[in-house]
Amino acid sequence: MLCIQSPEILSRYLKIQREKGLKIGFVPTMGAIHVGHQSLIERSAAENDITITSIFVNPKQFNESKDLEFYPRPVVEDIKLLIESGSDLLFQPSVDGVYPEQFDDTDIELEGLDHHLEGEWRPGHFQGVAKVIRRFFDIVHPDRAYFGQKDFQQTVVVRKVIEQFHPDVALVIGSIIREANGLAYSSRNERLTAGERVNAAFINKALNMIKENALLDSLQSSIQKARLFIESHEGTVIEYLEAVDGYNMRIVKEMNESDFVVVVAVVNYGGVRLLDNIILKQS
Numbered sequence: 001m002l003c004i005q006s007p008e009i010l011s012r013y014l015k016i017q018r019e020k021g022l023k024i025g026f027v028p029t030m031g032a033i034h035v036g037h038q039s040l041i042e043r044s045a046a047e048n049d050i051t052i053t054s055i056f057v058n059p060k061q062f063n064e065s066k067d068l069e070f071y072p073r074p075v076v077e078d079i080k081l082l083i084e085s086g087s088d089l090l091f092q093p094s095v096d097g098v099y100p101e102q103f104d105d106t107d108i109e110l111e112g113l114d115h116h117l118e119g120e121w122r123p124g125h126f127q128g129v130a131k132v133i134r135r136f137f138d139i140v141h142p143d144r145a146y147f148g149q150k151d152f153q154q155t156v157v158v159r160k161v162i163e164q165f166h167p168d169v170a171l172v173i174g175s176i177i178r179e180a181n182g183l184a185y186s187s188r189n190e191r192l193t194a195g196e197r198v199n200a201a202f203i204n205k206a207l208n209m210i211k212e213n214a215l216l217d218s219l220q221s222s223i224q225k226a227r228l229f230i231e232s233h234e235g236t237v238i239e240y241l242e243a244v245d246g247y248n249m250r251i252v253k254e255m256n257e258s259d260f261v262v263v264v265a266v267v268n269y270g271g272v273r274l275l276d277n278i279i280l281k282q283s
């Protein structure tokens with residue numbers, strides 16, 4: 001696997017590959033690679049000639065400096081897992097390389113997504129995501145870019161960036177990879193105690209309950225039951241648990257309000273923010 005730090009060198013290298021007619025798949029990550037990331041890399045490796053994985057802990061998307069400081073950076077282990085998954089190239093730029101002095105830091109139009117749900121809980125987060133993705137796409141010009149459904153609202157933000165700045169990039173959304181008990185893989189799971197990690201299965205269970213109940217009961221009553229179920233576990237605070245329109249994240253009250261309905265959730269459990277979601281319907 002090639003490792004490149006310089007955005008200029010990567011751009012020049014990829015220009016030559018593109019001129020040869022090779023297709024480029026891009027998987028942006030913040031490292032601490034787990035099987036969720038690996039599934040995206042494997043898919044990209046199967047669908048493209050060259051797969052680039054980036055590892056960049058983007059300071060602009062952290063609203064809490066402690067979170068940024070303590071973000072895990074197991075580089076040697078990461079490199080091993082990237083090679084195993086079929087990544088051809090690791091792009092590991094410095095903060096100054098991504099944000100040089102002349103970097104245009106103007107906010108990107110996200111039609112309110114940056115202040116809604118996850119955006120409301122993490123002010124500035126989605127502007128940070130949108131700016132780094134725009135910059136990375138300017139450098140890489142991928143044919144396909146791979147993101148996880150796990151961070152559902154992020155996929156809607158990325159789609160906005162693509163529409164405005166890189167309409168030629170195909171957005172590929174990979175399904176959520178889960179631990180054996182249903183807990184979605186996340187680098188944050190490491191912060192749970194062993195017991196909490198086992199118990200945390202209740203989040204996915206609650207989402208599945210909503211999906212089953214919504215066929216028989218009203219959507220609102222299904223969500224309310226799931227809310228009570230989650231809150232029956234000690235140490236939980238629901239930050240949000242809402243059904244949304246999967247195209248624009250607007251809250252929906254009834255199943256028939258959209259042909260794409262997703263329930264998005266963040267549960268703070270033992271002081272750890274756990275994100276999850278489930279698609280109720282998508283036509």
Ligand code: AMP
Nearest residue numbers: 029030031036147148150151176177185
């Ligand atoms: P991160 O390093 O947290 O920025 O994640 C990099 C990419 O991996 C994002 O597109 C995430 O949505 C995706 N991802 C994270 N966790 C999972 C998971 N459990 N299953 C599938 N994709 C995931």
